[in-house]
Amino acid sequence: MPPPTHDQTYNTEDVSIAVFTAAANYLRARLPSELNSPKVAIICGSGLGQLADTIENKVEFAYEDIPGFVSSTVPGHLGKLAFGLIGDKRIPTVFMVGRFHFYEGHTLKQITFPVRVFKMLGVEILIVTGATGALSREFKVGMIGVTTDHISLPGLAGNNPLFGPNVSAFGPRFPPMSNAYDYDLRVIAFKAADYLRFPTGTLKEAIYTFVGGPSFETRAEARYLSLIGGDLVGMSTVPEVIVARHCGIKVLGLTLVSNMVAIGKGKCADPAEQDLNGIEEPLVNHEEVLQTGKERALDMQKLVKTIIDLIPST
Ligand SMILES: O=P(O)(O)O[C@H]1O[C@H](CO)[C@@H](O)[C@H]1O
Numbered sequence: 001m002p003p004p005t006h007d008q009t010y011n012t013e014d015v016s017i018a019v020f021t022a023a024a025n026y027l028r029a030r031l032p033s034e035l036n037s038p039k040v041a042i043i044c045g046s047g048l049g050q051l052a053d054t055i056e057n058k059v060e061f062a063y064e065d066i067p068g069f070v071s072s073t074v075p076g077h078l079g080k081l082a083f084g085l086i087g088d089k090r091i092p093t094v095f096m097v098g099r100f101h102f103y104e105g106h107t108l109k110q111i112t113f114p115v116r117v118f119k120m121l122g123v124e125i126l127i128v129t130g131a132t133g134a135l136s137r138e139f140k141v142g143m144i145g146v147t148t149d150h151i152s153l154p155g156l157a158g159n160n161p162l163f164g165p166n167v168s169a170f171g172p173r174f175p176p177m178s179n180a181y182d183y184d185l186r187v188i189a190f191k192a193a194d195y196l197r198f199p200t201g202t203l204k205e206a207i208y209t210f211v212g213g214p215s216f217e218t219r220a221e222a223r224y225l226s227l228i229g230g231d232l233v234g235m236s237t238v239p240e241v242i243v244a245r246h247c248g249i250k251v252l253g254l255t256l257v258s259n260m261v262a263i264g265k266g267k268c269a270d271p272a273e274q275d276l277n278g279i280e281e282p283l284v285n286h287e288e289v290l291q292t293g294k295e296r297a298l299d300m301q302k303l304v305k306t307i308i309d310l311i312p313s314t
Pocket residue numbers: 044045046047074099101129130131132213234235236237285286289
């Protein structure tokens with residue numbers, strides 16, 4: 001089958017490798033040689049688009065112009081790919097400035113489409129960033145979670161981006177996920193924080209709990225997520241990680257804790273339960289999430305750049 005040209009209409013549910021090839025070819029044809037084989041890809045989470053501001057020789061593409069890409073509709077997610085050189089070693093890198101979310105109405109295949117395009121371009125390491133709410137009280141707003149593992153509630157309930165025919169050119173039918181978050185990259189993340197003299201405890205390893213959103217959790221749901229082992233909760237990242245691991249890309253997950261999740265029982269109307277009334281916990285909102293991103297953008301930028309500098313093989 002001849003590869004489709006970029007101006008054809010694409011069905012990203014089509015698992016044919018040609019759709020990924022078409023997107024990769026479209027980008028490669030428009031990039032200078034120093035940028036057309038990026039080693040690292042970085043997905044910028046809510047309010048973290050400024051991560052791409054440190055790159056040099058930047059070349060950008062609007063998502064709408066790239067074959068197979070859908071559009072980003074969430075405030076704080078601009079909707080462009082930015083290629084450039086990062087860090088002292090000038091590593092060719094691609095940033096997704098704005099990600100796709102399941103709750104936007106895209107399919108899991110659509111939101112993870114870019115990851116396979118990155119693989120075709122030669123990406124070896126994916127750094128997924130995101131904003132999260134803290135379920136565990138060991139985390140505070142502004143801390144950075146280094147993901148060690150995840151719990152995918154949508155995945156356990158049958159929503160996995162690898163559902164459907166396997167594209168064996170990318171990876172096996174049954175990929176393991178017990179090693180999803182690369183140990184060496186996590187060690188480097190802590191070394192980078194140390195090098196940057198971040199206060200001790202700024203980074204902490206965490207289990208990321210993926211929920212579908214877009215409504216934030218109820219208190220009972222949050223207690224449940226905490227009980228099953230989640231430290232942090234977010235509405236993204238995990239589908240991208242599964243697809244990256246399926247095709248052998250190493251993953252580092254960094255999440256900025258943007259809010260504390262309300263886990264208390266809340267106010268009781270029953271007079272017999274009045275003694276149990278805990279403190280009132282504030283309602284979370286997306287503006288708070290974006291604000292934390294803005295306040296911590298510089299540190300996240302420095303961290304990502306230093307991590308890339310410290311990766312021996314790049
Ligand atoms: O995961 P990112 O995209 O950083 O964003 C997080 O912040 C948004 C909610 O405020 C949700 O999209 C959640 O997943």
